[in-house]
Amino acid sequence: MDTDALTHPTDPEVATHALAEAATAAGYAPSIHNTQPWRWRLTADTLELSLVRGRVLTITDPEGRLATLSCGVALHHARVALAAQRWDATVTRMPPGDPDLLARLHVEQRSPVDSASTLHLRSIPLRHTDRRPLAGAPVGPADLAAITTAVQAEGTNLHTLKPDQILELAAAADHAQRSEIGDPAWQAELAYWTGDTAPPGTSVPDTAIPDRATQTTVPGRDFGHHGDLPVSAAHDKAATFVLLYGDTDEPASWLRAGEALSAGWLTATERGVSVLPHSAPIEVIAARQALRAMIASVGHPFLVLHLGTTDPADTAASHTSRLPAEQLIDRA
Numbered sequence: 001m002d003t004d005a006l007t008h009p010t011d012p013e014v015a016t017h018a019l020a021e022a023a024t025a026a027g028y029a030p031s032i033h034n035t036q037p038w039r040w041r042l043t044a045d046t047l048e049l050s051l052v053r054g055r056v057l058t059i060t061d062p063e064g065r066l067a068t069l070s071c072g073v074a075l076h077h078a079r080v081a082l083a084a085q086r087w088d089a090t091v092t093r094m095p096p097g098d099p100d101l102l103a104r105l106h107v108e109q110r111s112p113v114d115s116a117s118t119l120h121l122r123s124i125p126l127r128h129t130d131r132r133p134l135a136g137a138p139v140g141p142a143d144l145a146a147i148t149t150a151v152q153a154e155g156t157n158l159h160t161l162k163p164d165q166i167l168e169l170a171a172a173a174d175h176a177q178r179s180e181i182g183d184p185a186w187q188a189e190l191a192y193w194t195g196d197t198a199p200p201g202t203s204v205p206d207t208a209i210p211d212r213a214t215q216t217t218v219p220g221r222d223f224g225h226h227g228d229l230p231v232s233a234a235h236d237k238a239a240t241f242v243l244l245y246g247d248t249d250e251p252a253s254w255l256r257a258g259e260a261l262s263a264g265w266l267t268a269t270e271r272g273v274s275v276l277p278h279s280a281p282i283e284v285i286a287a288r289q290a291l292r293a294m295i296a297s298v299g300h301p302f303l304v305l306h307l308g309t310t311d312p313a314d315t316a317a318s319h320t321s322r323l324p325a326e327q328l329i330d331r332a
């Protein structure tokens with residue numbers, strides 16, 4: 001055995017290892033209903049990200065908008081991991097030929113130490129969805145500005161809803177939930193991804209679903225049953241709602257929006273700000289149009305985020321499980 005190769009790996013071997021680590025870090029990414037609709041293909045110096053159609057929610061998300069956005073989060077997590085390992089990655093988004101091939105990451109040269117990415121890499125496993133009422137202190141202007149800057153740096157926009165727009169959002173979210181709940185096929189899809197029917201390592205577990213209705217202005221996802229997550233009776237009056245939106249409504253923008261969501265959410269995590277995505281008003285076209293009117297039709301809404309801080313007395317929210325890396329990474 002060439003022991004020298006083990007103790008002194010060549011740059012190409014280090015690059016392949018860094019790409020494998022990046023795909024593994026990407027496994028922590030949030031996704032709609034925890035479907036994790038992505039797959040990586042690893043070669044010596046390249047990592048390819050593909051959308052897995054079998055884990056796209058065909059009723060809730062027929063165009064794959066939220067699945068592609070989820071893949072974008074995974075892409076940004078992988079970019080963070082490469083930068084933290086001092087690799088300069090070239091990213092090719094939506095390479096021609098295969099519509100499900102979303103991005104190709106290629107590493108060739110080393111980059112200087114990047115302390116922001118090192119911090120983000122540490123935050124990746126800590127980030128989680130918080131469905132408890134965010135009844136602590138309001139999000140401060142410096143935190144909101146930092147989250148907005150992080151989102152904008154990834155080519156996506158963030159609009160902070162004004163109080164009257166939060167009431168409009170509440171109406172749109174309520175309309176969206178009612179129309180979805182009225183559809184038996186939608187209910188069956190939700191039940192599949194919130195029960196023990198979904199593939200092990202996917203789905204939203206009861207430990208992440210509130211044990212009673214939360215007191216909130218904008219209704220969160222109705223999972224059809226109460227879970228085991230203890231929530232207080234406090235009202236999240238102080239919560240901030242922001243709208244993530246892009247210039248065009250197409251897969252390339254959805255992917256970028258996912259990268260922006262990752263950048264904003266990791267920044268929020270580092271600043272003690274809790275995040276809960278609301279996608280029901282995006283899933284139903286009439287509600288999506290109502291959100292579009294709130295930004296005077298200058299862009300296309302992709303996701304609503306509920307931001308806030310929790311009551312310090314609340315226990316930490318639990319983490320959801322993930323598919324094992326071997327099921328998500330193909331090695332050529």
Ligand SMILES: Cc1cc2nc3c(=O)[nH]c(=O)nc-3n(C[C@H](O)[C@H](O)[C@H](O)COP(=O)(O)O)c2cc1C
Binds near residue numbers: 067
């Ligand atoms: C695009 C997208 C849409 C989501 N929509 C909702 C939603 O409407 N309601 C909700 O409670 N959680 C929503 N989530 C959160 C996911 O359910 C969550 O990310 C997943 O279960 C994994 O849990 P974690 O974020 O705690 O790791 C969404 C996440 C993403 C990425």
